[in-house]
Amino acid sequence: MYKIFFRLVFQHMDPEEAHHLAFRWIRLAARVPVLRTFLAAALAPRYKELRTEAFGLRMHGPFGLAAGFDKNAVAIDGMSMLGFDHVEIGTVTGEAQPGNPKRRLFRLVKDRALINRMGFNNDGSLAVAARLASREPVFRTVVGVNIGKTKAVPEAEAVDDYVKSAERLAPYADYLVVNVSSPNTPGLRNLQATEALRPLLSAVREAADRRVASRHVPLLVKIAPDLADEDVDAVADLAVELGLDGIIATNTTIAREGLGLTSATSLVKETGGLSGAPLKARSLEVLRRLYARVGDRITLVGVGGVENAEDAWQRILAGATLVQGYSAFVYEGPFWGRAIHKGLLARLRTSPYATLADAVGADVRKPV
Numbered sequence: 001m002y003k004i005f006f007r008l009v010f011q012h013m014d015p016e017e018a019h020h021l022a023f024r025w026i027r028l029a030a031r032v033p034v035l036r037t038f039l040a041a042a043l044a045p046r047y048k049e050l051r052t053e054a055f056g057l058r059m060h061g062p063f064g065l066a067a068g069f070d071k072n073a074v075a076i077d078g079m080s081m082l083g084f085d086h087v088e089i090g091t092v093t094g095e096a097q098p099g100n101p102k103r104r105l106f107r108l109v110k111d112r113a114l115i116n117r118m119g120f121n122n123d124g125s126l127a128v129a130a131r132l133a134s135r136e137p138v139f140r141t142v143v144g145v146n147i148g149k150t151k152a153v154p155e156a157e158a159v160d161d162y163v164k165s166a167e168r169l170a171p172y173a174d175y176l177v178v179n180v181s182s183p184n185t186p187g188l189r190n191l192q193a194t195e196a197l198r199p200l201l202s203a204v205r206e207a208a209d210r211r212v213a214s215r216h217v218p219l220l221v222k223i224a225p226d227l228a229d230e231d232v233d234a235v236a237d238l239a240v241e242l243g244l245d246g247i248i249a250t251n252t253t254i255a256r257e258g259l260g261l262t263s264a265t266s267l268v269k270e271t272g273g274l275s276g277a278p279l280k281a282r283s284l285e286v287l288r289r290l291y292a293r294v295g296d297r298i299t300l301v302g303v304g305g306v307e308n309a310e311d312a313w314q315r316i317l318a319g320a321t322l323v324q325g326y327s328a329f330v331y332e333g334p335f336w337g338r339a340i341h342k343g344l345l346a347r348l349r350t351s352p353y354a355t356l357a358d359a360v361g362a363d364v365r366k367p368v
């Protein structure tokens with residue numbers, strides 16, 4: 001039904017307008033108690049076999065919403081109602097900013113992909129922290145807070161900008177993500193080089209500890225699929241060295257070649273990060289490489305091109321404790337979370353593994 005609706009309505013709208021419309025409906029539905037209870041029961045079935053623990057946090061399941069959908073933390077309950085077991089808000093930057101000029105989001109329907117050059121449009125760390133502080137949660141959901149650099153801040157002052165966000169947001173974050181991998185902020189991805197990443201992650205860690213003394217706020221880093229394999233290894237080693245809690249692999253790609261794209265060249269040529277199905281293979285490869293390197297020492301989050309339960313299951317077998325998605329939600333609609341949960345449960349039950357945790361990394365650990 002959603003697919004017909006998508007073809008008849010959303011496909012004819014500007015993608016960003018369609019996002020805002022769908023977002024408004026989700027937020028409205030989540031505000032009506034009877035409706036949200038009904039929708040959560042229908043769309044977000046909870047199965048005890050899927051219960052997941054990651055960096056000390058308990059979740060209903062392993063599947064969550066990737067950063068970028070709810071940049072300003074306005075729809076956490078709505079997304080939980082749709083079956084996301086954790087919601088990563090952001091990217092939030094130190095200062096509020098409008099992002100890039102529109103149009104900046106494009107649908108490659110034939111490729112089940114998106115290209116975006118949103119450029120971290122968000123309300124800024126102060127406003128988002130205030131929103132999170134005054135939030136009265138309806139559903140118990142793990143909330144991750146993804147932070148990035150304000151565009152106007154020079155690269156040399158990036159650390160201070162991240163620290164500002166970390167200090168403001170850490171108290172409300174179940175976990176914190178340092179995003180150094182979005183392609184739409186000039187210079188951001190240079191921060192993935194270990195010489196730049198080490199001081200950045202150390203400073204954010206210290207800021208979170210300074211601000212939140214009562215608990216350990218898990219700290220993760222989100223990386224790009226475009227890193228060379230040696231650089232993936234270098235980030236993995238650094239994460240272990242610094243005692244990081246997790247790595248999120250991956251963000252969108254700037255690559256276009258070799259991905260089998262069939263959409264019109266004018267669309268494919270749009271600058272920005274490509275997400276969705278064409279990203280699947282590389283994201284899985286990066287995840288597998290990370291797991292081979294870090295094993296169970298660091299929690300891995302698999303994201304990029306996850307379209308269905310089989311994809312989510314493959315991420316788990318490749319080493320992901322948590323799996324996230326964004327683009328396929330646009331194409332699959334509100335029943336997506338339900339399908340992933342049901343499919344994961346079916347796969348776990350017919351697998352040799354007693355729990356999801358046992359399945360994590362099983363494909364990589366297998367003797368060849």
Ligand SMILES: Cc1cc2nc3c(=O)[nH]c(=O)nc-3n(C[C@H](O)[C@H](O)[C@H](O)COP(=O)(O)O)c2cc1C
Nearest residue numbers: 066067068090091116251275276304305325326327
């Ligand atoms: C429109 C859009 C905006 C995004 N914004 C962010 C962002 O602000 N921060 C971030 O870390 N990732 C962002 N992402 C990347 C996603 O979180 C995810 O890593 C990527 O899309 C791959 O997953 P997918 O193939 O399931 O979409 C964005 C993706 C899209 C499509």
